Amino acid sequence: MIDLYRRLGASGPADVSQVARAMADETVDPELRRLAAFILASPHRRRIHDDTWRTVSVVARLRASLLLDMSPLWRDAGVDDFGPGAADPMRMRQCLPIDGGRESQGTEWT
């Protein structure tokens, strides 16, 4: 998934003015304009896109903050536009106290 808004130079779904400017700008990649028009032309498509855009933006920030951006579930998900950039091998997942609770009892939510 690409960050459509970032590529159009907009800060997000609310930045309607910049989206409109980019759509009218013939120097912007025609394929990108075509894709943007296809998504924005339909309220249904736009809602699905914008919901995903918001969630993926939050997930990217959370992953960066929790040092979870090296995981294959993220790295291979095709969302590079949302990541902080090149993966940094120093940001190790092991930094998290994931085994902080040593006992194995607990609630089974199934």
Next chain:
Amino acid sequence: MSPGPTPTPEALLADRRAQAALTILAWLARCDGPLNHRRAAEISRIAVQSGGPFVRRLPEALRDCEAIGFEELRQALEVAAAMPEQMRTGLATASVKVAFADQRSGPAVEHALRLIADTCAPTGMGLHLLARAYERAGTRLRPPGDPTSFEWWERKGERDLGEQTVAGILSARGLSELRDLATLGLSPGATAADIREAYRQMARQYHPDHFHSQPDDVRARALQHFTRMREAYERLMPE
């Protein structure tokens, strides 16, 4: 009124974990739109099965789910990461059940589930944990959908209309109208009365007469803003 008994550290920990788990489930359940009754019912079912602290925290989790902020969610995920293994596995499984409670899962939910799985899994085992959780919920792990790909939409039966769509969206009723509405601080769907009222209020606020005693740069900015608003209004409400 006398204060109740002081909660034990174990009770506080259980409460904190319940709060974190319910925050995560509530966020997941509404990350692709408002919380619907099937997902809410699944969260309730999980809470009731899980016992005291979960039931106590349930009403606020469901009530406040639209307002879960970044920091609150981050802290909830940190608490989840430090839970005992069985609880983490349970949370991952519960997440998948909540996500599929209404028989649909869009790409937003899929990315949220992947984050929860990575939080709940030991290092590098997120994929395995998620696949197992999908299996337990009676479904299969799939790659996340991409709503910025024509192929993904085509699989859902929605076809690209090519350049026609670009022209359509640039038409008088398209993005330019949205831009003009945004200039007046309005959302799509605003009525003529809304437009008139918004323009009247903003014109009162930014009319050049109000800025005659201000420095030149402030006056120039106010005039520029006023002109932009007037132009937007005139385009939206032609005589």
